[in-house]
Amino acid sequence: MGQAIQFTTPSDHYDFRKEKGCCILWCTDARFTPALDKFVAERGYMRYDLIRIAGGANVLATPEGDGARFVIGQFGALHNLHHFDSIILMMHQDCGACGGSKAFGDDCARELQDLNLRLSTACKAVRDSLPSIKVETVLVTFKEIISIPQPVL
Ligand SMILES: [Zn+2]
Numbered sequence: 001m002g003q004a005i006q007f008t009t010p011s012d013h014y015d016f017r018k019e020k021g022c023c024i025l026w027c028t029d030a031r032f033t034p035a036l037d038k039f040v041a042e043r044g045y046m047r048y049d050l051i052r053i054a055g056g057a058n059v060l061a062t063p064e065g066d067g068a069r070f071v072i073g074q075f076g077a078l079h080n081l082h083h084f085d086s087i088i089l090m091m092h093q094d095c096g097a098c099g100g101s102k103a104f105g106d107d108c109a110r111e112l113q114d115l116n117l118r119l120s121t122a123c124k125a126v127r128d129s130l131p132s133i134k135v136e137t138v139l140v141t142f143k144e145i146i147s148i149p150q151p152v153l
Helices: 030-043 056-061 066-082 108-129
Strands: 023-026 049-052 086-092 134-140 145-148
Touching (some): 023 066, 030 134, 030 145, 049 066, 056 066, 056 086, 066 108, 086 108
Parallel strands (some): 086 134
Antiparallel strands (some): 134 145
């Protein structure tokens, strides 16, 4: 057996009906890990479920894709386990999964508009599949974490 690293964690399953929590879909890009840390601290989440994949919520911008089906399935399974009342879909500026800022000619306004459109599509995909769960969309730039309201259509 190899060398063990010691740590401790509670062994009981958590239940977000008893404590504040959510499920976050976020990108793997480590440049923005401090933004995730800041976001959950500002929101006061002691625990949350995290799905971390390249592009974050971008996978749901193609709702009929295999990736979207997989992530929606994960939301459902995690909700059955932990009973969160909200899903937070996050994307960030200069995301490689969307071609990066260069794909928009480094036009920040154009890029953010495109990311917002992708978040809107992602939000609709989750609402269509899991209508009882609140969905929030969040866009992260190099300077800000912006919650973007998505009207219920
Ligand atoms: Zn990314």
